[in-house]
Amino acid sequence: xxGNSLTGADIDESSLELAKGDSAVDxxxxxxxxxxxxxxxxxxxxxxxxxxxxxxxxxxWTQQFNDGEGPGSGTDAPNLxxxxxQIVVDxxxxxxxxxxxxxxxxxxxxxxxxxxxxxxxxxxxxxPAGSPQFALRCTETDGDVAYLNNQISAxxxxx
Numbered sequence: 001x002x003g004n005s006l007t008g009a010d011i012d013e014s015s016l017e018l019a020k021g022d023s024a025v026d027x028x029x030x031x032x033x034x035x036x037x038x039x040x041x042x043x044x045x046x047x048x049x050x051x052x053x054x055x056x057x058x059x060x061w062t063q064q065f066n067d068g069e070g071p072g073s074g075t076d077a078p079n080l081x082x083x084x085x086q087i088v089v090d091x092x093x094x095x096x097x098x099x100x101x102x103x104x105x106x107x108x109x110x111x112x113x114x115x116x117x118x119x120x121x122x123x124x125x126x127x128p129a130g131s132p133q134f135a136l137r138c139t140e141t142d143g144d145v146a147y148l149n150n151q152i153s154a155x156x157x158x159x
Contacts, residue, residue: 020044021155024136029147030063031083031140039085039150041135046156048129054087054097056120056136056152064144081143085118087152088137089127097122115148123157 022042031037039058046052062081086098099118120136136152 023153026150031138034140036137036139038135039138039147040152042152042154044154045131046129049126050156051158052124052127053155053157054122058085058118058150059115059148060118061115061146061148062143063146081145083140083145085136085138087120088135090133094124
């Protein structure tokens with residue numbers, strides 16, 4: 001091949017894959033059993049080890065501060081709701097890709113709180129070839145929390 005000898009007619013542009021990725025949306029999920037709930041799971045296949053960019057977002061909304069269900073419900077704070085979200089790959093949490101825990105408080109008479117926005121963005125280095133299961137997993141540790149408008153995207157970079 002001679003340098004600068006290719007023209008547009010020599011390349012089938014429709015065969016070029018410029019980006020490989022997927023997104024998933026889950027409008028509402030709850031972690032009522034406090035074991036963690038999958039709130040979105042995109043699907044991509046990696047033909048070789050690759051770095052993957054993850055962008056995820058959710059809104060936590062307290063449905064009830066004192067829910068009376070789950071571990072510790074008899075002894076937890078009746079005016080507190082807390083939890084968080086994290087990225088998992090094949091069921092294992094990815095270090096550093098989590099929202100941290102949040103806490104929503106109200107006086108004892110309050111029934112609901114406003115929403116709090118949660119976002120996660122990061123790169124997972126050298127994900128092995130195959131079909132890894134990326135997911136946004138959200139957990140409530142106190143109160144009854146709904147996670148709304150959940151979105152997660154996985155995009156292969158540098159492939």
